[in-house]
Amino acid sequence: MIRAAFALFLAVLAAPAHAIDIQEVTSPNGIKAWLVEDHSIPFTALKLDFQGGASLDAPDHRGAINMMTATLEEGAGKLGSTEYARALEDLGAKVNFDVSDDTLGVSMQALTENRDETADLLALALAQPRFEDRAMERVRAQIQAIIRSEANDPQSIAAKEMARQAWGDHPYGSSVNGTADSIAALTRKDLVAAKNRVLARDRVVIGAAGDITAQELGELVDRILGGLPEKGTAALPAQAELQLTGGVTTIDWDSPQTVVSFAGPGLPIDDPDYFAAYVANHILGGGGFSSRLMEEIREKRGLTYGIGTGLATGIYGQTWQGGMAGSNATTGQAIDLIRQEWDRMAKDGVSDQELADAKTYLTGEYPLRFDGNGKIASILSGMQLVGFPVDYVNTRNDKVEAVTAADVQRVSQRLLHSDGLRFVLVGRPEGIEATESAQID
Amino acid sequence: MRQPALTVALPLLLSLTAPAAQAQMPEDVTHFTLPNGLETIVIEDHRAPVVVQMVWYRIGAADEQPGKSGIAHYLEHLMFKGTDTLEPGEFSKTVTANGGSDNAFTSYDYTAYFQRIAADRLPLVMEMEADRMANLQIGEDDWQAERQVVLEERAQRIDSNPRALFAEERDAVQFYNHPYGRPIIGWRQEMEGLTRQDAIDWYDAHYAPDDAVLILAGDVTPEKARELAEKYYGDIPAKGDIAARLRPQEPVQNSPRRIEMHDPRVAQPTFTRSYLATERNPGDQKPAAALTILAELLGGSMQTSVLGRELALPGKALWVNARYDGLSVDPTTFMLSMVPADDIDPDQAEKLLDQALTGFLADGPDADDLARVKTRIRAAQIYSRDSAHGRAYDYGQGLSTGLSVEDVNDWPDILAEITAEDIRDAAEKLLNSKATVSGWLLPAEQTATPAAIQSEVQK
Numbered sequence: 001m002i003r004a005a006f007a008l009f010l011a012v013l014a015a016p017a018h019a020i021d022i023q024e025v026t027s028p029n030g031i032k033a034w035l036v037e038d039h040s041i042p043f044t045a046l047k048l049d050f051q052g053g054a055s056l057d058a059p060d061h062r063g064a065i066n067m068m069t070a071t072l073e074e075g076a077g078k079l080g081s082t083e084y085a086r087a088l089e090d091l092g093a094k095v096n097f098d099v100s101d102d103t104l105g106v107s108m109q110a111l112t113e114n115r116d117e118t119a120d121l122l123a124l125a126l127a128q129p130r131f132e133d134r135a136m137e138r139v140r141a142q143i144q145a146i147i148r149s150e151a152n153d154p155q156s157i158a159a160k161e162m163a164r165q166a167w168g169d170h171p172y173g174s175s176v177n178g179t180a181d182s183i184a185a186l187t188r189k190d191l192v193a194a195k196n197r198v199l200a201r202d203r204v205v206i207g208a209a210g211d212i213t214a215q216e217l218g219e220l221v222d223r224i225l226g227g228l229p230e231k232g233t234a235a236l237p238a239q240a241e242l243q244l245t246g247g248v249t250t251i252d253w254d255s256p257q258t259v260v261s262f263a264g265p266g267l268p269i270d271d272p273d274y275f276a277a278y279v280a281n282h283i284l285g286g287g288g289f290s291s292r293l294m295e296e297i298r299e300k301r302g303l304t305y306g307i308g309t310g311l312a313t314g315i316y317g318q319t320w321q322g323g324m325a326g327s328n329a330t331t332g333q334a335i336d337l338i339r340q341e342w343d344r345m346a347k348d349g350v351s352d353q354e355l356a357d358a359k360t361y362l363t364g365e366y367p368l369r370f371d372g373n374g375k376i377a378s379i380l381s382g383m384q385l386v387g388f389p390v391d392y393v394n395t396r397n398d399k400v401e402a403v404t405a406a407d408v409q410r411v412s413q414r415l416l417h418s419d420g421l422r423f424v425l426v427g428r429p430e431g432i433e434a435t436e437s438a439q440i441d
Numbered sequence: 442m443r444q445p446a447l448t449v450a451l452p453l454l455l456s457l458t459a460p461a462a463q464a465q466m467p468e469d470v471t472h473f474t475l476p477n478g479l480e481t482i483v484i485e486d487h488r489a490p491v492v493v494q495m496v497w498y499r500i501g502a503a504d505e506q507p508g509k510s511g512i513a514h515y516l517e518h519l520m521f522k523g524t525d526t527l528e529p530g531e532f533s534k535t536v537t538a539n540g541g542s543d544n545a546f547t548s549y550d551y552t553a554y555f556q557r558i559a560a561d562r563l564p565l566v567m568e569m570e571a572d573r574m575a576n577l578q579i580g581e582d583d584w585q586a587e588r589q590v591v592l593e594e595r596a597q598r599i600d601s602n603p604r605a606l607f608a609e610e611r612d613a614v615q616f617y618n619h620p621y622g623r624p625i626i627g628w629r630q631e632m633e634g635l636t637r638q639d640a641i642d643w644y645d646a647h648y649a650p651d652d653a654v655l656i657l658a659g660d661v662t663p664e665k666a667r668e669l670a671e672k673y674y675g676d677i678p679a680k681g682d683i684a685a686r687l688r689p690q691e692p693v694q695n696s697p698r699r700i701e702m703h704d705p706r707v708a709q710p711t712f713t714r715s716y717l718a719t720e721r722n723p724g725d726q727k728p729a730a731a732l733t734i735l736a737e738l739l740g741g742s743m744q745t746s747v748l749g750r751e752l753a754l755p756g757k758a759l760w761v762n763a764r765y766d767g768l769s770v771d772p773t774t775f776m777l778s779m780v781p782a783d784d785i786d787p788d789q790a791e792k793l794l795d796q797a798l799t800g801f802l803a804d805g806p807d808a809d810d811l812a813r814v815k816t817r818i819r820a821a822q823i824y825s826r827d828s829a830h831g832r833a834y835d836y837g838q839g840l841s842t843g844l845s846v847e848d849v850n851d852w853p854d855i856l857a858e859i860t861a862e863d864i865r866d867a868a869e870k871l872l873n874s875k876a877t878v879s880g881w882l883l884p885a886e887q888t889a890t891p892a893a894i895q896s897e898v899q900k
Contacts, residue, residue, distance in 0.1 A: 040488060041826045074744070081754060085744035089813040092820025111820055134756065141782060142759050148708035154601070254705070257596045288542070289521075289533040299530055302589030305597050325597045357538040364540010364559055371489035371659070372827040 020370055020393045022380065025208075027218035031225060033206035034380040034390065035217050038373065042112040044210040045373040046220070047381040050104040051203040054176035055237040055316060057194070062171070063178015064186055064194035067136075067143055069099040071191060074135035076124040081135055084125070093118040095125070101172055102315045103385055104198050108224075109374065112211045119223045126199060127227025131191050143183050150175070154253050154426040158261040158323070161249060161424045161438055166263060170240035172317050193233070200232035201225050207380025210373040240317035246420045247435035248335075258331040258427025259323070262338060264420045266311050266318030267411075269386050275399045276407035277311060277320070277415065282358045283350050283408075284341060284416075285309030285322050290357065292344075296337050297324065303334045315386060320415055332431020339418035346416045349409035363397040465850065470836075471663035472846045475670060477679040478651025482836045482846065483666040484658035486829035492563050492659035493830050495555040496570055497841040499654070500647040502625040503549040503688055503770070509639060511627020514547040515591050516640045520554065521545075522583045524576040529583050532569055539565060549621055550686075550770045551841035557830065560660035564669055571673040574653070577644055584637040592633065595626050603704035604711070607882040612774075614698050615715050615878045618689045619771060649680035654840045658833035686770055686843075691717065694876035705885035709759070710787060711780050712794070717876035718775040721767035721852075723844050729767030730855045731867035732775055737814045738806055738864065739763040739798075740777065745813070748779070751797035756782055758790065768838045775871055787881055798872050805865045818856050 023035045054065045073095070074081045088095055094109040095118070106126070110118035150156035160175060167173035177183070204225065208217050242265055253259075267277055285293040285308055293307045309322030326334050350358075370376050370393075383392055425432070466472065471483040502513045523529040536543040541558030543566075556566040599605040609624045616622030626632070655674065657666045694717060721729040740763025743749040752758040760780040767773065781790035825831055839849040 038488060041823060043823055043827075045827075081744045082750060085742055086809075086813060089742070089745060089817055092816045092823075094824075109824060111823060134754075138753065138756055138759075141756070144783075145709045145759050145780065152706045152708040256600050257593075287537060289530060290537040295530075298590055300586065302586040302593065305590060305594040325601070326593055327596065357534070361537045361540050364562075365542070366540075367489065368491045368540070368557060368559065371486075371491045371829070374827060 020367075022390050022393065023214050024390055025214045025217050025221075027221040029222045029226070031201060031204070031206070031221050033208055033217055033221050034384065035207075035212070035214055036209040036370075036376045036380065037213065038209060039211045041373070042211050043373065044110055044112065044115055044208060044212045044220075045377040046108040046110070046224075047207045047377040048106040048224070049205050049381045049385045050106070050198050050200075051102070051205070051315075051385065052198055052232070052234070052236050053101055053103040054099045055101050055171035056197045056232070056234045057171060057176075057178075058197070058234070060182075061178075061186065061190050061194065062174055062182045063143070063176070064190050065104065065198055066099050066176045066178065067139060067183065067186055068131075068191040068194040069097050069104055070139045070143065071131055071135055072097045072125050072129050074139065075130040075132060076121075077128045077130075079124070080130070080132070084121070087121055088118070091118050091121070093121070095122050097125075099176060101176065105381075107374070107378070115212070115220065116223065119220050123224045123227055126224065129195070131188050133188070136188060136191070140183055140186070143177055144180060147175075147177055147180055147183070150177070154255060154259040155323075157251055157253070158259045158424045158426045161251060162261050162263055162321075162422065165249070165422060165424075166242055166244045166319060167240045167317060168243050170317065171237060172240045172314060196229065197232055197234035200229050202231045203236070205381050205384035207377040207382070207384070209376035209380070237316050240314075242317060242319065244319070244420075244422050246417075246422060248423045248425065248432060249436045249438050250429060250434040251424070251426045251438050252428065253426045255427050256328065257325045258328050258425050258429040259325045260331065260334065260338075260429075261321070261323045261424045261426075262421050263312075263319040263321035264342075264417070264422070265415055266313065266320040267415065268318055269313045273407065273411040273414070274313075276403050276411040279355065279358050279362065279400065279403045280345060280350070280408045280412050280416075281309055281311050281320065282362060283354050284345050287358065287361065290361070292341050293322070293338065296341060297326075297334055301333075303327070303330050303337075307334075307338075313386075328428045329430050331425065331427065331429035335423060335432055339421065342416050342418040342421060345412040346409070349405055349412070352405065355403075355405050355408065359400055359403070362400045366397055466846070467850065470850075471666070473667060475650065475675055477675065477677060478649075479653060479655055479670065479674050479677075480840060481655045481657070481666070481670050482833075482840070483661065483663045484656070484829050484832050484836070485662065486658065486826075487660050490560045490660050491557065491829075492560045492657060492661050493555060493557045493833050494563065494566050494570060495553055495656040495658075495833050495837050496574070497551050497553040497654040497656070497837040498648060499551060499652050499686070499841045501548050501550045501552055502623065502627075503620040504647070504686065505620065505623070508631060509635065510623045511591065511625075511632040512635055512639050512643050513552055514626055515588065515632070515635050516643045517545050517547045517552050517554075518587050518591055519579050519584065519640050519644075520573055520577060522580060522587065523578050524572050525578060526576070527569065527572065529580060532573065535569065536566060541566065547625055549625060551838070553837060553841070555833075563657070563661060564673070567669050567673045571677060574648055574650065574674070575677045577648070579637055579640055581637070584640065588632070588635060591626065592629070595629060595632065599624070599626060600629075603702070603706050603882060606704070607702050607880065610702065611700060611713065611715060611878050611880050614700055615717065615774060615876075617691060617694065619691050620688055621771065621773070650674055650677045651679040651681065652683050654837060656833045656837050658829040688771060691772065691876075697875050698878045700878060700880040701883065702880070703883050703886050707882055707884045709780050710884065711778065711882045712787065712790060712880070713776060713778040713882075714794075714877055714879045715774040715776045716871050716874050717772055718765065718871060719767075720769040720771065720773050721839075721842070721844060721848070723848050726767070726844075726848060726852060726855050727859070727863065728867060730852070730859050731863045732765050732871065733767060733856060734811070734814055734859050735864050735867055735871070736763040736765040736775065737817075738810055739801065741814070745810070747801050747810075748777070748794070748797055751800070752779065752793060757785055757793050758782055768842050768844075770842050787883075791879070802865075802868060802872060806861050808861065811861055811864070815857055818853060822853055
């Protein structure tokens with residue numbers, strides 16, 4: 001009975017996806033923004049992404065952009081830390097700053113009744129952050145504590161070693177937090193320089209959703225960005241060259257489990273085979289309980305609580321990677337299975353049923369992402385960050401549908417080779433020989 | 442939880458009613474009960490063609506018998522292992538193949554299952570969820586592998602994480618008698634002994650429509666929801682005679698307790714103090730509302746809260762926090778935590794914290810601080826309407842911890858009416874309580890040998 005119902009529902013899938021209406025807005029000062037207008041709830045969500053993010057750190061000041069970002073909320077203009085935070089609370093507004101390898105993200109949620117006042121506070125933080133000594137020392141101490149904690153966390157240790165091996169001296173090869181030494185050396189002048197490298201009008205992309213018109217959004221954007229310089233002082237990051245080699249690196253860590261991280265070459269989001277790889281990844285390890293790796297390693301054998309893979313499509317460099325944690329005693333067995341499944345994708349391809357199921361999921365899941373102003377604003381700025389056209393949301397599912405089994409096998413043969421996979425193991429794994437070992441620094 | 446990727450952020454301050462509509466049902470929320478006792482809530486949000494189905498069973502880890510810790514969570518895993526008509530794993534695969542996602546989670550007071558899927562696929566997931574409410578099958582091949590999975594889950598989430606190990610022992614010390622002192626995932630040696638029969642007994646005793654709450658949130662009308670609920674769940678027989686949830690209660694606690702744990706994986710000393718605290722009770726939520734606002738005032742923001750201003754801004758602490766969630770069947774905990782700055786030793790840090798608390802008790806809440814917290818509550822009510830999924834949690838948690846729909850609807854107004862005097866009373870009672878556990882989680886002692894570290898990690 002259930003299976004009959006299932007077949008019936010599959011037939012319904014041919015119905016057209018819910019179209020999403022994105023307006024392209026240009027502000028009076030010429031800044032572009034994308035908008036999904038919806039007046040049903042009296043607030044607006046706004047997301048600004050400044051391209052380059054922490055990868056724009058000056059070479060000898062690693063961690064400066066991250067520390068600068070964390071200090072943006074600690075007072076601006078005439079307002080100290082507490083006064084600034086109180087002013088936002090008085091408005092019932094939310095402002096958040098966050099930085100990663102590819103972007104410095106700023107998100108704002110403002111009630112319609114005081115949207116302009118919220119925008120003015122955000123503008124103040126972007127243009128006139130105080131970077132006071134006391135606030136800087138506090139943020140510096142927090143970052144130092146995070147660096148120490150990450151040095152004691154097996155997931156972070158594995159991620160850091162993998163990044164180092166993959167990307168070497170490119171900013172992707174080290175933590176956005178910097179090191180204990182680089183953070184200790186940062187001065188107020190360095191934070192100001194870091195801000196000027198990344199926060200500028202020539203590298204911002206903007207998404208908005210909610211209770212605001214196109215004209216109001218244009219004015220709001222100018223209000224927020226008016227105090228920023230026109231151009232950033234640093235050129236956008238160079239493409240990184242993948243330096244990863246196949247093999248096994250172990251890092252000794254006293255724990256009942258081994259953290260397993262693995263990575264091989266990936267592909268950029270504008271690669272002609274990107275969607276084929278996206279479908280392949282879903283079947284291999286991206287699809288949760290529907291994936292081959294989850295089936296073999298968790299469901300059949302109980303060797304882990306969870307395993308997953310993903311296409312890490314950084315703007316400046318890409319890998320195809322995955323991770324799990326499991327008992328030390330069975331780590332070797334799990335790795336054999338990962339390698340086996342990695343090669344099986346290239347050798348045997350995928351079945352018609354797997355391909356059909358993957359497409360149904362990937363096309364069905366996509367419209368579900370657009371169910372809230374905050375989510376929509378982030379998606380809109382993220383699309384611009386990676387260079388997608390505005391009609392992407394309404395054509396993306398066609399690109400998934402067009403993928404054939406031959407496409408999946410071709411891209412798997414190109415990218416999935418178990419002898420090119422690097423494993424980084426943090427724990428006391430058994431049943432596997434290391435080709436290299438690394439020390440915790 | 443069943444799947445590591447899932448994180449569910451629960452809004453601290455929830456909220457559903459329109460500002461002037463005290464005790465009235467929000468116009469986009471509908472509540473009805475099927476003849477077999479299945480209580481159903483429908484939350485409409487037609488902005489996107491998405492719907493969430495959740496089924497909350499009013500049964501959780503605190504209902505387990507001593508010696509069988511972990512059975513509620515283990516059964517949650519086994520609920521994905523098939524029915525009379527579904528193969529093991531077919532539930533999730535079918536959801537995924539239809540573009541949806543699904544998961545489940547277990548707490549002390551409830552076990553919940555949910556799917557998020559395109560609105561036109563709602564009948565499919567309702568049919569499958571109803572099926573496993575009545576027809577679960579646990580195959581001989583599956584139960585042992587799945588027990589290994591929950592043991593790996595424990596290894597990953599608890600045993601590999603000193604903060605989680607510390608919290609587990611702190612809770613065990615906090616509760617002398619109540620099962621909230623046992624870990625939800627279970628003590629390892631008891632998990633190892635759980636059997637297929639234990640799981641079947643648990644399922645047979647507790648999974649029934651009259652001990653569950655169905656929530657449908659998103660792009661669905663109440664008329665359609667009722668039709669589908671009747672069609673798929675209506676024929677499942679009620680269990681009847683649902684017993685009141687009478688767990689062993691705490692005696693009066695007269696001894697403040699102290700614990701200290703060292704672990705080589707800890708980089709930064711952390712202090713926590715938990716206080717036994719009242720919960721939200723049906724028709725009587727004011728004490729919990731005062732504690733909710735007290736937590737915001739004491740530690741809600743690093744820049745503006747009392748502990749933030751007294752400890753974090755002057756550089757005495759790196760982080761401070763106060764946390765309280767009143768959604769609980771029985772008395773719960775109010776938690777303060779602090780990571781002291783590097784040059785502040787533990788004794789000094791605790792003194793500074795106590796000074797700040799004493800100062801707050803003497804001065805009472807600042808009127809402007811209180812006004813700001815209330816502004817944030819009002820704003821949170823508006824922002825919360827952006828997520829039908831989040832609102833489904835509010836009702837699900839409320840109804841499965843003994844509150845009525847009216848209690849959930851009333852909550853924002855009760856928060857808004859809390860006065861400075863209410864907060865002062867709540868703070869005096871809480872902060873002078875002896876029912877506390879103060880604990881330090883510290884890096885390895887310098888003298889620790891590798892062997893000692895090993896045994897410490899594995900306890």
